[in-house]
Amino acid sequence: MTKQLWKGNEAVAEAAIRAGCEAYFGYPITPQTELLEYMSWRMPQVGRVFLQAESEVGAINMVYGAACAGRRVMSSSSSPGVSLMMEGLSYIAASDVPAVLVNVMRGGPGLGNIHPAQSDYFQAVKFGGHGDYHPIVLAPASVQEAIELTALSFDLAEKYRHVVIEVLDGSIGQMMEPAEMPEMQPVRLERPAWALTGATERPKNVISSIRIDSEGLEAHNLHLQDKLAHIRGCEVRYKEYWLDDADLVLVAYGTAGRIALSAIRQARAEGLRVGLLRPVTLYPFPTERLARLAKQAQAFLVVEMSAGQMLEDVRLAVEGRAPVRFYGRMGGAVPMPDEIFEVVRGLCYALRPPKPSGNGHHPARRPQPEDPGPQGAD
Amino acid sequence: MTKQLWKGNEAVAEAAIRAGCEAYFGYPITPQTELLEYMSWRMPQVGRVFLQAESEVGAINMVYGAACAGRRVMSSSSSPGVSLMMEGLSYIAASDVPAVLVNVMRGGPGLGNIHPAQSDYFQAVKFGGHGDYHPIVLAPASVQEAIELTALSFDLAEKYRHVVIEVLDGSIGQMMEPAEMPEMQPVRLERPAWALTGATERPKNVISSIRIDSEGLEAHNLHLQDKLAHIRGCEVRYKEYWLDDADLVLVAYGTAGRIALSAIRQARAEGLRVGLLRPVTLYPFPTERLARLAKQAQAFLVVEMSAGQMLEDVRLAVEGRAPVRFYGRMGGAVPMPDEIFEVVRGLCYALRPPKPSGNGHHPARRPQPEDPGPQGAD
Amino acid sequence: MTDMQETVVFQRPETLEDTYTNYCPGCTHGTIHRLIAEVIDELGIRERTIGVAPVGCSVFIYNYQNVDFAVAAHGRAPAMATGIKRVQPDKVVFTYQGDGDLAAIGTNEILHAASRGENITVIFVNNATYGMTGGQMAPTTLPGQKTTSSPSGRDVEIQGWPMRVAELLAPLPGVSYSVRRSIHDPRHINNAKKAIRTAFRAQLDGMGLALVEILSACPTNWHLTPVAALEWLAKHMLPYYPVGDYKISEGLQ
């Protein structure tokens, strides 16, 4: 199979179809719309269900319905639309049914703009709905990876009967890259035993998220927590670059991750010992790997297209064993490689005093004349 | 003014009215409903606006409208209803208008049940909507405190032109306690300069959350982040109990906080050196106080009616300087004082080896026969 | 008399689970559950029927009927039913929804399901109040009716006029059947059942969304005895919500 030039959004759509996605429900929103539009012709072409919902609330509850029927089903949206899905996602999560959602994140809060952003990390990873819950969250950094993670999303959703959110920032949705598309998988025809397919020759199935007594709901929550613990144990994925001898470890995902990579190349060319950990799963988070790195590295630099959200998970992993610094852009602004390189260089020079003596964390702020930006360890 | 027996939900409603709340928009949901019901007769009685909305989505956007008109306005709901407000809250947040929301939290995820819970901490504190944002989050532990924090909510909302979420768990909403109600405050009649009151003898006012270019949106985000930094600097509130000589510091808020207090009384009666930090503001979080305590205390125990959410903020504050253990109940289950006492005693005995040697964190789990529950430092 | 034998002329339908309900005494949700169960039995569709329960007093309907069930989020049953039906058009899918569920928070979902002509059956139980949460005003609460959130009676100047759902949806081309029935006496109960049967038939014939609005009693929140509640329904609800056929597509008569 040769490579083709794919737009991220369309690649995700085609990848979903090839992974056997049987139904798509969605609502237009930039910068996600090409995904829906692609589905609108491609799903009928392969005899599957495409329906444009009346809203994101409608869409996620249609997903819920089709998921209850034991179908591979997905929706996609962008930040404000995803916010509207919080209740529905909480229901889906509570019901142990598999579902896949793609959030092509844009600048917020509010209506914001349509430029790429990563400011829905908390919403996805900590979970913006009510109740104790974390979706599995995947974050590709290229079109090829988006294709692979889309297939993985369906597999994980099904394996764990769980909600999977794939977060792209707008630029991965919009960019074109050469990528290889996997073969078309056959749609799985037998339905899971729990699916709502009519009580033919079996006792009725009920899918519900109400458990009126606290004993029952607590037991159910313990089951959900067990599932999450299992997921944390088995499904951590990340990519490493130049970590072997790194004094300074950058942590960045998605587009920020590949921009960081450019900056690191520049830094390595100058002989600076810098590496990158790029989480591919945001939940489960590569906490252990970071904890190990915390013993080796002298400092961490988290780069996000947000005010610093993943930053907290990095700090939770590092637990004060090394300073964790932050560089972020917001509101649809994308950091440029040279910008990050400057920060990296500054940090590396400040690291010369070999022992980190503290743990500073600057609030998210782009460097400005009056603000020298992130400084060395202090 | 003498004390009266007030039900939490009704006390919050009356306190809001006395704080000059001019409009209430809401939708029924247990265990919050008495708040709405109280408003339904009391607001018209004092000549203010009460409207039952068609949904929580409607309610929060009505709040948004009245807030834009420069009015003290509030809504209230419970977990699933609050999830539906995420988009609206993000818009309000992005628009720098003041608004107050009360979340009387119940067991989740999904429909769950109506029993008390604290599992919407992440949603409130990390913020479940899209975009970089944190509301101010207040968490009373008694009816009296709920009254005081309701008044404070309106003041803070107005002072910072910010969203304030007051999180009660269901039991504080439902319980009755003697409490003193403050005097009725006069409704503020002059409207802020930014309010939408018609462009009479002034240029038009526009309240919008769209900023189509990333420069503009980033600048706006920096402004929001500045505001948050200011809030973090000025508005941290917490209560301390027996912390002076505590080896073991419990951290718990709301109902969990007062249950912890009962357990600590029992522990102190046995001579155990245990204290309690009860955060009153969840955002801003008493990070600094905890960081200072981390130098004194040998261990922390976080108690929540959740799988462990505030736990992360405690760990971010303690940064590995002492072990942070967790005890939680979920799904509307409420820990009993004796339960917590057992955990506390176990931890205290395990603390005898004076130096903490690690930092274990057990996943949320109620102690069960086959599970000895949280252990000492390991 | 030798050629006489005792036969059962009325018993629980099979699709109704052999259990008691947690409804209040005199709550006619129970009656409506039974009618649906009888229709499912008579049409022989139990094994391919999937119900979608609302959030409301009838959230536990899945305990009472022996068919596959999903519980939707409050108001979203039509969207959930859309998802279920679109991926398995051969199944029979119905929603069961209260007036808060369908006519307040869920108006968008029902309206668009109707507009799209989703091939589902909707049983809409209008008891003029939010039963489950303790009797607040619903969009269908009558003018002047006192509820816990309209304590001095619904004031149409402030809260608007009650919504007539069967009439509102009837004109939509996607709707095959839209009628209103009541369950306050045996005759009306029988008519309600007939309508339910027609609404399922419409689905079996692939005609689009079929809705039966059923006036139902909530003695608890109306603060009436069960018998008085049925009288109140007949006296106060019927005039504003006339029983009638607002749309019967050709082929269903």
Next chain:
Amino acid sequence: MTDMQETVVFQRPETLEDTYTNYCPGCTHGTIHRLIAEVIDELGIRERTIGVAPVGCSVFIYNYQNVDFAVAAHGRAPAMATGIKRVQPDKVVFTYQGDGDLAAIGTNEILHAASRGENITVIFVNNATYGMTGGQMAPTTLPGQKTTSSPSGRDVEIQGWPMRVAELLAPLPGVSYSVRRSIHDPRHINNAKKAIRTAFRAQLDGMGLALVEILSACPTNWHLTPVAALEWLAKHMLPYYPVGDYKISEGLQ
């Protein structure tokens, strides 16, 4: 000829800001903006009018009209307007909404604002597509109409029939005025303006929700020249969406 003098017979209304718009060439959002501005001028209510903008191509209407403005979340303008108007009933509040905004995601909010009889004015711009996001199918997209999300044309079997908003809302008692107009030629433009004026008058007289649905052209997403778009509108939209008065309360005639 000495008693002749040149006078301005047509110029920008004062309420229309002296700026250019970012609409596509031939987009009739601009026309509708002007009509509203003219009415506001003529009624002398500029200083007490508050507009609520939608999410859609017209999200920036606040840049084009010199009145106070809020931008609602997508579809929620009627709820936001409710909030604004309830706390200041002496102000004039109007929403400006597209068909995606009002008739898809926001159907619940408009329906309940109408049902409650909110005393606001709603300008509903129906261009049979989602302009801003690039021309997807709207609830008002015509049967067979190709859009980026109905690439082989809207199939009513699958996506249902287009929604007729003016007709749908007219029967609600809370609605004082519900009409449909168009802007495809000068005569219709004049009639649209008259309707807008009536819809504001209804609010000034406290009569409840007044809605003017206006058929509008989206040359860009229809893939037509501006002139051809107006012709398409007349030829294809008018038959399905007849210009007409679906409700005129007494006192407004």
Next chain:
Amino acid sequence: MAKGRITIDPERCKGCEICTTVCVQQIIHLGDQFNRRGYRAAVVVDPEGKCTGCALCALSCPDTAITVYRQERLREPRLEKMAVVLA
């Protein structure tokens, strides 16, 4: 007059008194016993055999607590009879 008989499931009955009102023969009454769930269940008192098996009580019972039997001619198919009542 047709002859009938009913049984009332005392655990399912909630004592709502709809059946007692609807029975023209006036043979259903509220009993004195509370059932397990705290309701006074209805009982049928029909020493004179007044019950016609009309099933109006059962049709009206929200809790489907009533079963109705009727004396019928053997040759008439049972199902058809049901249909009259249920149609």
Next chain:
Amino acid sequence: MAKGRITIDPERCKGCEICTTVCVQQIIHLGDQFNRRGYRAAVVVDPEGKCTGCALCALSCPDTAITVYRQERLREPRLEKMAVVLA
């Protein structure tokens, strides 16, 4: 025939050609110049003074780029005249 005159704001005009179509006098045309935003603005070419000031062009212009003037008798109040056009 009334006498009129129009002006077209070249920066506001987007060259949509609605006015050129609507003017019965056929005196509006697309110009050759691109304006700052890349549109070819409409221009009026009326050497014979055909414009009647009917304002149909202006009424139809989505961008309110056109101003219309008319020769009128002095004593008629200006506003009333406007109303005829705008009503």
Next chain:
Amino acid sequence: MNKQTEIIVSGFGGQGALFAGQLLAYAGMDEGKHVTWIPSYGPEIRGGTAHCITIISDEEIGSPFVRRPAAAIVLNQPSLEKYGPLVRPGGVLIIGGAFGEEHVSRSDIREIRVPAQEIANALGNTRLANVVCLGALLAATKVLPLEALERALANHLPERHRHLLPANKEALRRGAIFVPDQELAA
């Protein structure tokens, strides 16, 4: 020394368990004590069982919940089954009727069976059984003086039941005198 008494009142919906608990809270508050009252809330109240916890204390109250209360009033069989075993050793269990006679009595608490329904009926109002039990509870626990509860009744009986005040007071008294003034069980 701080004394804290936790009381659970439980029965079918309509038996007045919640109101009885509230009365205790009012009485405690008027006596200057710290009090909390918390119901089990929600739909299970309808038809099912309702219960509440009242805590009366000399000191600021921590947990409004308690697993093992100092005292309980049970008004029906399921409540007896649920809360009978939970009363703290040395505590008091008021069984407000003739149900559950087969239940195995505990020797480590004081169990008092009160014919509350009969007494209430005798007073002409079946709904007074809860107040009868309150009288018995006060007599057995001495958590508050009887007069405190009488005052609470006078102050907090809903307007529409005001005419029942004398009957209520009498119910309280009859419940109290029903309890022999014996030493508390070990």
Next chain:
Amino acid sequence: MNKQTEIIVSGFGGQGALFAGQLLAYAGMDEGKHVTWIPSYGPEIRGGTAHCITIISDEEIGSPFVRRPAAAIVLNQPSLEKYGPLVRPGGVLIIGGAFGEEHVSRSDIREIRVPAQEIANALGNTRLANVVCLGALLAATKVLPLEALERALANHLPERHRHLLPANKEALRRGAIFVPDQELAA
């Protein structure tokens, strides 16, 4: 050694800036290079200015964004103003028309003004200006051989424009020969 070339193409909506950038990406991909293409997206494309960034590289591409590209094609005045100053020293700026003649040329890059519109008109299709500029860009930067772009045109021209293939190729060629084969500026 890794060579990476970043190219920005910018113009009014309708001038084909996005398509030109995509063609570059296709051509690069077909040549076995790593490529990325990213547009500025959203409503500003309507009427306003559209631009895209294409990166062609021998190695896996990090950032798809770049602040200072190696080359830029500007098709209108605002694009010239915005991107002219950003081209990296030593880079190439193709000015695809007669606009912005008052602009101050940079000496540290190679600025090439191409009468793209005229050439396109001469070819009978005003919409070919973008392709003309592509030809000039390739000639000036040598990022890809002209033939690679011809193949990309052949493979990726939308079906409905297939008949324009010869004209497109010609536009490319004319753009290329317009550029004198001089050494790159320092």
